[in-house]
Amino acid sequence: MGLNHQEAEREFRPARHDRVQLEEISAAVDEIDYAGPAAAVTGVCLDSRAVQPGDLYVALPGARVHGARFAAAAAAAGAAAILTDDEGASLAAGSGLPVLSTTAVRSVIGRVASLVYGTRADAPALFGVTGTNGKTTTTYFLRSLLRALGHETGLIGTIEIVAGATPVPSVLTTPEAPQLHALMARMREGGITAAAMEVSSHSLDYQRVAGLAFQVSGFTNLTQDHLDLHGTMEDYFASKAGLFAAETSRSAVVTVDDEWGTRLAAERRASGAATLTLATAAGAAPDADWVVSSIRPHGLGHAFELHGPRGAVLQVSTGLPGLFNVSNAALAVVMIVASGADLGTLQQTLSTLDPLTVEVPGRMQVIGTRPAAVVDFAHNADALERAIDAVRPADTGGRVIVVFGATGDRDATKRPVMGAVAARHADVVVVTDDDPHGEDAAGIRAAVLEGARAAVRAENLAADVVESAPRARAIEHAVQLARPQDTVLIAGRGHETIQEVQGVDHALDDRVELRRALLAAGHSVLGGAPIEGSTTRDEFRGPDPEGVKSS
Structure with missing residues (x-):
């Protein structure tokens, strides 16, 4: 079970907590006004759920609700004072805590935290x-x-x-x-x-x-x-x-x-x-x-x-x-x-x-060697181009098979650009899902595919462009296509172990899926320590209504 907010907050804190007077904070940061009673704080926290005893609770204005509305919860958790803006000061007045005020809260947080710690x-x-x-x-x-x-x-x-x-x-x-x-x-x-x-x-x-x-x-x-x-x-x-x-x-x-x-x-x-x-x-x-x-x-x-x-x-x-x-x-x-x-x-x-030979999780991480199988975090056009070129076999008989997608609720203009880059630099392009977030996954794939296919048509490229989803199935498909001299590159998610689809988190680790696919196809994988944060999972390998479409 993961840590709750208070437990996680404590992990950041030093064991020793000096007391800093509110008057000292007000004197050191010109933008902060304070005229209340003498009081001291030993920490600073922006989240009322994570407040530690003795903290200065920083109540920020939010998109939907002002943080000062949680002043009572912060006080109950042991906060010693509140830092907020004029609106927040009115909302926090009933908390019983001393209130420091400023016109732009976020602009002073770093200086206050530096002083306290x-x-x-x-x-x-x-x-x-x-x-x-x-x-x-x-x-x-x-x-x-x-x-x-x-x-x-x-x-x-x-x-x-x-x-x-x-x-x-x-x-x-x-x-x-x-x-x-x-x-x-x-x-x-x-x-x-x-x-x-x-x-x-x-x-x-x-x-x-x-x-x-x-x-x-x-x-x-x-x-x-x-x-x-x-x-x-x-x-x-x-x-x-x-x-x-x-x-x-x-x-x-x-x-x-x-x-x-x-x-x-x-x-x-x-x-x-x-x-x-x-x-x-x-x-x-x-x-x-x-x-x-x-x-x-x-x-x-x-x-x-x-x-x-x-x-x-x-x-x-x-x-x-x-x-x-x-x-x-x-x-x-x-x-x-x-x-x-x-x-x-x-x-x-x-x-x-040899200090520069160090494994970086999900960054050019080699999972197998025949075929070469690599997981990388490349998730924009420039990084994708570099990653594909980096893994291209020196032997001209070897192909690069790349599996990637684009994230939802993010910069949509880069999707066709990434597709075109993949078509120019890889031999086989398998377009799948990254993190769709709240968007329709098929629509995201369509934008990436259009960029790849348009580049193939306009530039007379030889790349084979296919679509496969969900992502685990796409990785399996890429491995099935691979010959021993080829390279399979799984790009975009790197070390990540959670895929968000329509607000639901699904366990998904490209390194685990790639190892699984390689072993299922009769290939060997590199040994080593367990992959950080990974879990065995089968729940998101469901039916593939769209199958694999080539063009």
Whole structure:
């Protein structure tokens, strides 16, 4: 059974709780007014269901109901005070708790949480990574490198949150600002000296990382995604750029393989903030501070050189497939350089401990080898193209069979684009369901299929485009089509273990389904530890009314 909200909240908190006076909060944050009696708080919480005794309950205005309507519940749970806006102050007046007020609650939460939890820039040293693709893998590379260099490490990401060797369960995909600041205090208390964190555009827009101080921030790339939230690429870029404000990130490493990275680096440098540029693509920005060169095969992955200022050269290798993982590995290495690491020590660590060969759940995760069978999180056009190209067999006799879909209630414009990309780069395209959410699954598939079939017609492509649903059936079908020399790529969901269909959660893990299909077809699978979060499931392998349609 999972943790309830209060139990999950406690997992983020340090064991020691200092008392911070309300007057101290009001004095430190100009936007907050307080004229009530002397009182103190020991924590900060946005969810009345998760309030701990002594907390400052932050009552935010919501789309349907104001958080202050739950002030009585927060008081009953032991809240010591409430922070809210003018409307919330009126609603919370009957709770009996002291009320601090401000005109824009969310804009002050990070600073308040930082004050209450004593967040510092150096303990742990925080490495943040943002961009459209590559965030997760880069943070795993960073954690592995930092460990190899002798740090006690933490990880904050979409797959897991870990403090040292201890997983921190969460009921939220992205922790809110008070939880992140509490987690920094917990890590510091536990001797964690460095932590790597994924920073999404959502967390930046909703100010979930406000008040955190990043020692080094890194930028991977920017391609079309999340336009349902941001509207335009310009707004998407502005969101990502927020991480690189001088007051937020002490140092930055910006990959300048695309126009957005080049622009971001120029804007940050114009502010006078410490910035290193990184070029990883052939012909991209040869005048960058660090440039990837001499890429060559190395096992399933690649070895390469990083050329830096004053003739510096680092020899680097990663066992993860794909040239995009060269980019991710290079970014992680240069972020370590930007933190002040000694180059000689770093080179010795790279050469002797192979820290960039690390399994990342659901990111280019190899399940079998004949046929090659890989699960990846690629869920937009750029990532899908890179993933397909990364797994293409060197032997020209091998085909790439890709299984993917598009999410519902998200940016619908990328669906036909993804279909077209798949048709251009794969030999067999199996279109299925991702997470339909509240949309009609068949309609989503139709949009992806139309993009694929239109590309086949217009560009005279040889790709075979088929439709198969549900997703488990599509994976089975792909494996049945595969010859030993082929590669089966299951894209879009990666490490995820739940598929949402019309508001109902169904257990579904691509890695489990792919293993099952391979074994059923008489193929071998790679051994190893159980897949995280996976469960054996049969309940969503029901009848397939639409069958498999080829074109």
